[in-house]
Amino acid sequence: MDDLPKGFRAGAAAASFKKPGRDDLGLIVSDRPCVLAGMFTQNVFKAAPVLVCQEILARYGTARAVLANSGQANACTGEQGLADCRATQAMAAEAIGLAPHEILPLSTGVVGAPLKMDLWRAAVPALAQSLGSRDAEGFTRAFMTTDAFPKFAARELALSGGTVRLTVMAKGAGMICPNMATMLCVALTDASVARAPWQAMFGRAVEKTFNRVSVDGDTSTNDTILGLANGASGVAARNTADLTLLEEALTAILGTVAHMLVMDGEGAKKVIHISVTGAADDADAARVARSVGHSQLVKTAIYGGDANWGRIVTAVGYSGARFDPAQVGLRLCGVERFCKGRPVNDDQEEKLAELLKARDVTVDISLGDGPGTYVLQASDLGHEYVTLNSDYRS
């Protein structure tokens, strides 16, 4: 596919961390140092690889490689987990001829499970051997867990000095909640960009994309986004116009991948697009959107194709946002069902039942005439979620 930016190579190997026969270890290496950006989980229990990535970002601000595994999250594993994480950096560093602190570790899988170091030792040489692919999919598949499909996207972008490429690879299907850093995601570019604007544009882009999706309201211990810019294109994003173009492209591509996460939300069948307007401020609009997007009763109704709009209004009512209930309105799939605190269009139920069969369902909530707005994409809640999560570890 050749969809990685210039100067990056990928590899993957099967270490049998959880099940044999599938790649569960991935590696991406840049042929030169990359300017690094990073955002991390706000969970108090930060996984060992999160702590190590934060340390690299703060102390060096550059890196050369990303080393990712599925199967064990190496979270809540104490000092031993941290030592294990550093040992995997050292193993990979030796195999590919880099310094350990040039390698960014990412782990996902069962929380509390320690890394299986013997399997790491056996697999790292094969991983180093596999390096050479210019394909984003192989690495992306290596850090999938309950993901039903690999999530990546790539695009080219014309800056004033020439063309650069932006490639994003992510994993995530459960333990996903907005307003936190996010799941695992690696964004690569061959543009040359300075550290401060690169980090700043990640902060803004994530706030508009990953922070506005929700699967289950659970915030993982391992959420990490890494941005690596290696400049191998020879094209710099330096002036305001180029930085703005790069940020717009980054926001768009992260938005694409974030939508994939919700679509795949642990057995989700539908994506609920929640839009809130007229709130006192954006924070209140966000409270309402999250209250609706996290409501088990709303999510099961949408799953069942039941136009039970009263549950949506109920979730608005307990959100904690300030508003006048007599001013609230609701449109479900474009059909107005609640206006100024009263039900309307009772005769539209059949039409709504038909509209609710679609995969994408819109919920538009108007709280009044305030300036606050928010949008959130949430997954539904069905039998598949329960099946996937009631026995995840075995």
Add this chain to the structure above:
Amino acid sequence: MDDLPKGFRAGAAAASFKKPGRDDLGLIVSDRPCVLAGMFTQNVFKAAPVLVCQEILARYGTARAVLANSGQANACTGEQGLADCRATQAMAAEAIGLAPHEILPLSTGVVGAPLKMDLWRAAVPALAQSLGSRDAEGFTRAFMTTDAFPKFAARELALSGGTVRLTVMAKGAGMICPNMATMLCVALTDASVARAPWQAMFGRAVEKTFNRVSVDGDTSTNDTILGLANGASGVAARNTADLTLLEEALTAILGTVAHMLVMDGEGAKKVIHISVTGAADDADAARVARSVGHSQLVKTAIYGGDANWGRIVTAVGYSGARFDPAQVGLRLCGVERFCKGRPVNDDQEEKLAELLKARDVTVDISLGDGPGTYVLQASDLGHEYVTLNSDYRS
């Protein structure tokens, strides 16, 4: 069964509000005025009967009867809903010879659905005719919705002046979240008690009971607890000792009924007993307990009998409470699995799998050495919840 307190009679009738052939309209009447206590939902969208009960409590402080229906919640129904609610009071008042403001309305069912007034008009005469039962179960069955069993309890209590009876009838299986008033619940006593201590003991008892159970984190528009004390026993609870006895009995009986609600939590198979100790204060302990008790990932793991304790620690970590992660400990079904921020007893997995087959599962979380504590009972999340809620209206 003769389990109502002295001076109360009950009745029920089938109005065919949702399905024909089952009682969906209930009435309780006292032969004399009752001192009234009440607690109500904190949802901004308060159902019409909630508004009417609040008005009666504030303006009169006494009542003679409770009129309850299932099938329609009469919430989010605007001015028409309020007018309909008052019309049902008037109908019942005429049929049994009381003033409308002596009749407390309670509604439950689909939010947004208006009352079916023609069915009310047809059923109220039969409801008045049915009055005479001294049995708590008939009334309780009339306001059941997805409840798998009727929830009521009665007990006698010796005060200094003689014996009084306390009877509690409740409904609720979904849209249940702590820290709010609660689902529908009627508590009757034939003790004589003044208004201020009666209301105050309800506030304290509800905080210790209904506010500490969670099914799905959704707070209904209709939550109401009513307490009616008619004094028909001739025994007064007036001195501190008697008031304390009455409050202890009330707390115990509300606790019994609250446990029934969680046990029946919309298809729940298990009750998760979450205890948090060592928090900075009780509010932080409550944050942790609710974060764990509302986590879809924790609830599905417990449903599946999977000892996935990492999900519990993860939910502790995103609760927003203040604590040192290196001091946190966790016991699951009594087995310590996490101690001072590290996993312990990896070899206890088989034993845990066996313990997790029980209906009651204990989760004990220690955050440090602070004085804050909280307990919460939460239901699990399984296929039955999804099935019940994905097509509730039909």
